Amino acid sequence: MVQSSVLGFPRIGANRELKKTTEAYWQGKVSVEELFKVGKEIREHNWKLQKQAGVDVIASNDFSFYDQVLDLSLLFNAIPERYAKYNLSPIDTFFAMGRGLQKKATETEAAVDVTALEMVKWFDSNYHYVRPTFSHSTQFKLNGQKPVDEFLEAKALGIQTRPVLVGPLSYLTLGKADKDSLDLEPLSLLEKLLPVYAEILKKLADAGATSVQLDEPVLVLDLDEKTQAAFKTAYDFLASQSGLPAITLATYFGTVVPNLGAIKDLPVAGFHFDFARNPEQLDEVASILNDNQTLSVGVVDGRNIWKNDFAKSSAIVQKAIEKVGKDRVVVATSSSLLHTPVDLESEKKLNPEIKDWFSFATQKLAEVAVIAKNVSGEDVSAELEANAKSVSTRASSNITNNEAVQKRVQSIDEKMSRRLSPFPERLAVQEKAFKLPLFPTTTIGSFPQTKDIRINRNKFVKGTITAEEYEKFINAEIETVIRFQEEIGIDILVHGEPERNDMVQYFGEQIDGYTFTTNGWVQSYGSRYVRPPIIVGDLSRPKPMSVKESVYAQSITTKPCKGMLTGPVTCLRWSFPRDDVDQKTQALQLALALRDEVNDLDAAGIKIIQVDEPALREGLPLRAGQDRSDYLKWAAESFRIATSGVGNETQIHSHFCYSDLDPNHIKALDADVVSIEYSKKDDPKYISEFLDYPNHIGLGLFDIHSPRIPSTEEFKAKIEKILESYPAEKFWVNPDCGLKTRGWAETKESLTHMVEAAKFFREKYGAKK
Known part of the structure; x- marks a missing residue:
């Protein structure tokens, strides 16, 4: 019988138990023992759930209190x-x-x-990992035995698991040199690292693990010859060690074909590949297997929420069986299910027709098991019939199609994606209009989302307060934010976004073509979870979405107050997109909806409008080539369509964070001012990459994901360092992201110090431009 496998399960808990307990621990409200107890309960629940669903190969060590890559840094003593x-x-x-x-x-x-440490996106997902950071003094050794302990926990429950770790090549390649060792090439540490991998694998074997999963997702990237050759070095070494478990090398999020030479003839028990993303790679990857290696066929999508098409997936698996034999094929999720919500059954308010199209992590367990049974010859005709009906109903539903939206996309012309004048001409008009000092200060948009805000939003949603009462509350919150910014001397204000639950969900709730979940939480990083909206049909904006709050904020201050929007690519990438329409089309539909909103803000007197695109880099295809060129073209086009319907005097801002950015990608957007996460960047070369960027830029000066408060002197030191190479007349002063996750006390102190530092440099350089 063909076995089924799940590469990892969401670790947040069915009711976000991990978030609640972790944050309580940080606040000193629960003990470390209580923290560990909740973690153990989540792991036990996940393992039992998978066992009951009929999954044969269940992962362990897929749990983390923050990030699985950071777990490995702690385990291997890569601690600066x-x-x-x-x-x-x-x-x-x-x-x-x-x-x-x-x-x-x-x-x-x-x-x-x-x-x-620096935090960046996990490949092209919205999950953030903590980047391993190495120096010449890094000494790898085992700190504890987390993978062993969690394997033994499952074993005590009568569940044999397959421990999963990020593989040695991915761990080093995804890391970086520390600021005191910038000449260090992380891959040079492989020889020192491998014995520690062997040591933890031997401990797992001694505990009873017969197989392990080593994730090497870097195999879907463009790898140089040195890195490709290092795979043989690493896996030959592990194979030479006696008493280690059998290794399944797993990769996902793309095709491995360009790097097949790196893994051909590796001494491993088997491979896992992502056929949900790239089914066309089957023939070539099957050709490199020897007569004993297994092929794990990832056909159940670990990155989206659409119900699997059993007929299509079974055909792919059947083809794999024809290539290598039934006894060597495993049916699997394409990747860990970390990127999907936990359980569709918790959704009680979804339209039943639409709900029938979805499959969350818990439902995907059954999908894997059914496909494995089907290709094994078991009778699952009832499941196949129900699945075929769901797939057919979705394809023919009138919910998905809007002819007027489709025609509007077809009418887009080049003029719609071009500002009236080039940036230098716009800048001259804007400088005259706004009369900003050197080092203008602003924030990215959101201010703390307090408990009081969440309570009142919940009351409004439940109908226990009226729209008028809620609007009065929101206006009071906006005024608090405006007065604070005026008090400390911020130059370009924001309204603080108290009315917004999430930067994508808030707009998605007002755009036709979206649907929403109640409990569809997905981990973004640490204790930060999001509920991605789901795009189910063609997208359009029936009425203004943010104008009322922006106009109110501007009416109570004489300083410019930014209108705040989320860009089309980010709305797309931070949603679960349709899989029946290409992403370019969805982005252009969103661009047109946002164009209407930008134009309405402009007409209402909001002359600085920020359209954030933090997911721009995330959407970039993982490999260089035509797909990447095409993406960059339509991603930039969609932003410009959204923002180019205004006059020269209207200043367009955008924001980007937590990615390895390329100035050329940002330049193509033609925003007047951009702000970029910079607080965790240690490499001085990063600034030099932006020296030729023609428009204005703010390099984020403090980490809004951390509770620590930088001093005024710390801000001064950072700005001084930036100004060694970056021109003062183009530099804005701001945090590295929005402040919604921070408390008011730390927000006030941090921003006050930031403004004090900006004022210091104004005096030093001259107050006016």
């Missing part, structure tokens, strides 16, 4: 000295690396003040 010197407990060192830590000295404990 700035964290190690405080002698914190392992879990507190782990959290300090992930989110920073700032504690005042007490009678019994020394002060702690350390920033977080």
Whole structure:
């Protein structure tokens, strides 16, 4: 019989238990014992759920209190000295690396003040991992045995699991050199790292693990010859060690074909590939297997929420069986299910017709099991019939199609994606209109989402307060934010976004063609979870979405107040997109909806409008080539369509964060001012890449994902360093992202210090441009 496999399961808990307990631990409200207890309960629930669903190969060590890559850095002692010197407990060192830590000295404990490690996107997903950071002094060794402990937990429940770890090549390739070792090439550490991998794998074998899953997702990237050759070095070494478990090498999110030479003839028990993303690679990947290696066929999509088409998936698996034999094929999810919501059954308010099209992580367990049974010859005719009906109903539904939207997309012309004048001409008009000082200060948009805001929003949603009462509350919150910004001297204000639940969901709720979940939470990073909206049909804006709040904010201040929107690519990427329409079409539909909103804001007197595109880099195809060129063209076009319907005097801003950005990608948007996450960048070369960027830029000066508060002197030092190479007349001063996750006390202090630093440099350079 063909086996079924799941590469990983969401770790957040069915009711977000992990978030609630982790944040309570950070706040000192629960003990470390309670934290660990909740983690254990989540793991036990996940393993039992998969066992009951009939999954044969169940992952362990897919759980983390923050990030699985950061887990490995702690396990392998890749802990920079700035964290190690405080002698914190392992879990507190782990959290300090992930989110920073700032504690005042007490009678019994020394002060702690350390920033977080860099956080970037996990390939082309909206999940963020904490980048491993190495130096010449890094000494790999085992710190504990987390994978072993969790394997034994499952074993005690009578469940044999397959532990999963990020593989050695991906771990090093996805890392970077620390700021004191910029000449270090992470891959040069492979020889030192491999014995530690062997040591933890041997401990797993001794505990009873017969197989392990090593994830090497970098195989879907463009790899140089040196990195490709290192795969043989690494896996030959592991194969030479006696007593290790059988290794399944897993890769996902794209095709591995260009790197087949790197893995051909590797001494591993089997391979896993993503056929949900790239089914056409089957013939070529099957050709490299020897007569004993298994082929794990990833046909159940770990990145989206659409119900699997059993007929199509079974055909792919059947073809794999014809290539390598039934006893060597495993039916699997394409990747970990980390990127999908936990359970569709928790959704009680979805339109039943639409709900029937979806499959969340729990439902995907059954999908994997049914496909495996089907190709094994078992009778699953009832499941196949129901599935075929769901697939057919969705394809023919009138919910998905809007002829007027489709015609409007077809009418787009080149003029719609071009501002009236080039940036230098716009800049001259804007400088005259706004009369900003050197080093203008602003924030990215959101201010703290307090408990009071969430309570009142919930009351409004439930109907226990009227629209008038809710609007009065929101206006009071906006005024609080405006007065604070005026008080500390910020130049370009924001209204703080108290009315918004999420930067995509808020707009999606007002755009036809979207649907929403109640409990469809997905981890973005650490304790930050999002509920991605779901695009089910053609997209259009029936009425203004943000004008009322923006106009109110501008009416109570004489300073410019930005209108705040989320860009078309980010609305697309941070939703679950349709899989029956190409992403370019969906982006252009969103661009037209946002164009209407930008024009309405402009007509209402809002003359600085920020359209954020933090997902721009995330959407970039993972390999160089025509697909990447095409994406960059339509992604930039969609932004320009959204923002080019205004006059020269209207200043367009955009924001980007937590990605490896290319200035050329941003240049193509032609925004007047951009703000970029910079607080965790250690490499001075990063600034030099933006020296030729023609428009204005704000390099984010403090990490809004960390509770620590930078001092005025720290801000001054950062700005001074930037100004060694970046021109003062083009530099804006701002945080690296929105402030919704922070508390008011730390927000006030951090922003006050930031403004004080900006004022210092104005005096130094001259107050006016």
